[in-house]
Amino acid sequence: MSLLDNGQKPSLDMKEDKNAPVVGEADAELAEALRNYVPGTREEKQLVRKIDMFLMPVLWIMYILNYVDRTNIGNAKIAGMQKDLGLTDDGYAWVLSIFFFGYLICEVPSNMLLSRSRPSIFLPGIMLVWGALSALMSVSKSYGALLAFRFILGCVEAGFFPGVLYLLSCWYTRAELGKRFAIFYTAAVLSGAFGGLLAGAITANLDDAHGIRGRRWLFIVEGVATVGVALVAFFVLLDYPATARQMTPEQRRLASVRIIADGIASGGQNRRRLSHRDALVAAVSDPRTYAFILLFMLDVGAGTISYFIPTITLTLGYDTVTAQYMTVPIYAVASVCLNVVAAGIWSALPLVLSWTSGVVSLPPEKRAIVLAMVNAFGNFSSVYGSRIWPSRDAPAYRVGFGVTAAFLGAGMVVAALMPLFVKWVDWRGTKAEREVLAEEQE
Template sequence: MPIMADTQALDAVDPLERKYSNPVHDDKPLDADAGDEVYVFAPNAELEKRILRKIDLRLIPIAMIMYLLNYLDRNNVGNAKTAGMQKDLNLSSSDYSLAVSIFFVGYLCLQVPSNMILSRTRPRFYLPGIMFVWGCLVIGYVGVNTKAGLIGLRFVLGVVEAGFFPGILLYMSFWYKKMELARRFAVFYSASLLAGAFGGLLAGAILSGLNGASGLPAWKWLFLIEGLMTVCFSVIAVFILPDFPGNTKWLSKEERDYAVGRLIADNNIDSEEDTAIGHWKSIVMAVKDWRTWLFCFGQSCNTAAGTITYFIPTLMSALGYSGKHAQYMTVPIYMVALVIVLVTCFSSDITQERPKHIMAVAALSVVSLAITAGVQGNPHVRYAFLAFGASGIWACSPMTLTYLSNTISRPAEKRAVSVGIVNALANLSSVYGSYIWPSTSAPKYIPGFVTSTMLQFGSFAFAVAAWYLLKKYPYPVKALAVRMEATS
């Protein structure tokens, strides 16, 4: 059964004609008057499978590697701390927390404007460009010899990295239907978990083999190597990362038309009326929508609890591990999280359900973190439940952001603003979240575990509220008109 989509007349216009060219940045839209072939979109399982395979192979691996390097460069300060940075820079517990949190002050500044720019520019240049600059900044850690220098560099790094993560989420929503997005975003997000594991392995290897080489301490070698990796890969990414379905060279004309048409049928692409909305109106629409603030609350709980990421190596030391062994023992925790995140998000897409999955992983983290806080005599039990508690936190984040992107689907620029607002304000919670793990509470770290447990209960409450409210008050988007007709 083919589908013809149009917002004005069901009988007249090709769904991929002029009004749908702008959202996908098609430089040469179809023009029936000029003699171009008019393509009628028809559901075709074989063609769709082939297109998805091409998109997945071209987009997901490159995005994963970019995010892996992004996560390494953002969070390697935790590995550097236990590799000698704290001693060399004479950092107190409060100094380190400030260095962690100041990143998110800078991170807040550019998320919304960056997403608005991305929605109207070419991702293959914009996203690798951001990556190149932050890679150069990470290399700049080599010149840091004071805590003031560390704090200043962390702030600038946050400003530059601000556009990447929400930009990737927005970018992926231009390629996939709503119920295809969670599993792809989960695979992408799993790069952060692989980065956590890889970061521990790399830090352990550097601590063993490069400490003092060429006069540099191990923690400076860590930043230098990871920064060079980022700079080199940003150049490669320009030649691999695709832009949008409508102007992608490695899809045939038939595949490009179908790739856009299926998004039209999924009500996930802007109409002519949507694209006429300006920047300011998009901002106003996003700010006035209560859904933006509901998701902001949920993601803020996830992100504040997620500051445990910066203290995983420290918590390993509290459990009795030291040196390179403290670095290596972080790896199994991220591997457990990888499995839980992928299973949760794939299940969510397959069952086409979001809030109950968030409830499940939030409940997992609440119970696990409470046990970790309560059991003090057995480090092995604490280690095991710390892995499950952290996994629940990390699984909530991609699920919440995917749920947001599915809910506020159109106009695209309003979605861009909403994603930017939610991610920016949620990451601002890391400013205070980084202070819930003071060194004075070692080795039990009760304040950190109790606060994280309460925050994850907030994530559970958000999911319940979203499940009820979004069912009672569906998102008011005008559906694109669709006609079903027989295949010739």
């Protein structure tokens, strides 16, 4: 029996239930709601505002701390870490790079797990762990220990960013996703300003407090703050449309219906799923995956400058504390610009990810893996990107700025050609994909 007579991709988004008649009744109710769905109603607008309220603020704060905990290594470096641990420029580059090896290894498996688990537990859970790890980095007394902490931190943080992207794609339509991705991503650029302010305050006021160096307090304070926010997120964050405890039954039904009508199947649903193996094969077989990986790698590779802004400002003649504060205007201006751009033309990174989610929307298990692959391989560009800013090039850093400009230029070309490529490929999917989607339409 067809769930949708008009050819829409069905997505029965509800909790598992051993009582078959109840499930069938719920299916019938959802099918009826789909037939009667009218977009843009007052009820839908109220629902979107409620979704925004429960998702965007908490995810935004979580991402600020995610980025702060990842990039505070640059602030710690100029606060004395390099001297204390005897780090060479090459050693510091490896401290940055090792994070992304862990990130690359664990990102796809993490999103595969998320597509079959509760986001309200999974995302705060990994945040709790990385916050604790960040605080424990303060006890690093050797280069080897710092490398180990950074690698494990990369493994744990790997699931957060692509997990958030997947969760947002389960709640918002294609027309709504780009703006939410862009708003969410402002946390990354604003975290630089916030991190600079916090690093300056900590290194200026807590250095040698209780016999602990300022750069160690930096890890402790920011790690503990992350743990605190994670504990709150357990009670605030939404799960999937069918299972969100903060929504009424009518709101859960409407949330499911509007996503189905938009052609994006939601997670956490009572339907046939692609197996882990089939979803992985579907993702790696799709040539569009690699086109988006290339585009994202170029954008992220240019972004490695963020790890060296404190170092660059220090080489301009500022003392350590002032150098921390001098990072603030850069990120503050970037955040304002990103907010302006989000109103119309979105900034590159969130646009690429929104674009990916819209092009590779079904099945959701494949979408989760593709988003993770794009983000993982894109962030792996930070491994070589971190090596284009050696201190011997200070203060001009011609190689670093030149390579960054080249990445951005190449990214513009790839982005311009992407619509033609996607249309030319006209990917039909693997056999397993076609079977799952065909079964949903029966």
